[in-house]
Structures are given as structure tokens and as C-alpha cells.
Amino acid sequence: MLLPFLVVGGLGLLLLVVSLVIGDVLDHFEMGDGLVSGTALGIGLTVFGAAGALTVGAGLDLVWAYVAAIVLAAAAYVASVLFVRSLARSSDGVPASAIGLTGVATASISSSGGEVSLDGPGELERRLAWADAPIAEGSRVRVIEHAGSRVKVVADHA
Known part of the structure; x- marks a missing residue:
């Protein structure tokens, strides 16, 4: 049984x-x-x-x-x-906008690509990034555009 x-x-x-x-x-x-x-x-x-x-x-x-x-x-x-x-x-769900977040370039960033680690809520992983001007690895960055999971960044001199 x-x-x-x-x-x-x-x-x-x-x-x-x-x-x-x-x-x-x-x-x-x-x-x-x-x-x-x-x-x-x-x-x-x-x-x-x-x-x-x-x-x-x-x-x-x-x-x-x-x-x-x-x-x-x-x-x-x-x-x-x-x-x-x-x-x-x-x-x-739709990813939260990363525009305005700051972080650090974990690899050199150029117009063709790079990588950043952002300081924001829910930002546990690195993101692919691009920039109009070259940004050296280790530099502080700020997100100015968000396209899917990629972000466009500028050097953050604050």
C-alpha cells in the first residue's frame, strides 16, 4: 500500500x-x-x-x-x-536605467568597447561599455547612455 x-x-x-x-x-x-x-x-x-x-x-x-x-x-x-x-x-523585467551611475573602468574603454563595474543598486556584475574618447583602466566613469545591457560612459572627474 x-x-x-x-x-x-x-x-x-x-x-x-x-x-x-x-x-x-x-x-x-x-x-x-x-x-x-x-x-x-x-x-x-x-x-x-x-x-x-x-x-x-x-x-x-x-x-x-x-x-x-x-x-x-x-x-x-x-x-x-x-x-x-x-x-x-x-x-x-526591464533593466533599471544606469544613466547617472558612476563606477570604475575594469578594462580600457574606447569607441569599440570596454568594461565597467558600476556602483549602483543591483549592479553586481560588470557591464560592457563604450566611450567617445579613450578611458584608461581604473579610471572613474559616469554613465551617460544606456543601450540594452551596454552603457556609454565618460570620464568622471568629480
């Missing part, structure tokens, strides 16, 4: 680990605007197995084990889909 819950829970755990390690395995199906997610499905199946096993272990009838497992798995699935969708929206 316990075996079906253990098998489904184990498969859910495997799907969850695979989705977390190599990426969401169901991403390329694009069904229902993120309604089908390998991560969420893995969570739902794992909760189904755990809830069913715990209910059977508590000595309740098998029918209640399935009811509890289905209800809790559905709730976990919906909660995880909403959570994953919320995370995706926050990471796919």
Missing part, C-alpha cells in the same frame, strides 16, 4: 533534482505560459509521495491517503508554479 507513494515521490524527487541541476526539463514545451514546469511537477509529485506515505503510516484508510496526497500535491504544485512565475518575472 505504501509502495505507490514511494515510487511517485521518488520520481518527483528525481525530476526536481534534474530540473534544478540542468534546468527545467519541460521549459521547451511552452505550454500555458509556464503552467507546466518540471520544477513544480517535481515538487507536486514529491509532496504527493510524502503526504501519502505519512497518511498511510499514520494508520488512516488508503482512500484518505490518496485524498490527502492529491490535495496537498495540487496545492504544492500551484504554489510552486506561482513562485517560479514570480521569480521569472522579476528576473526578466
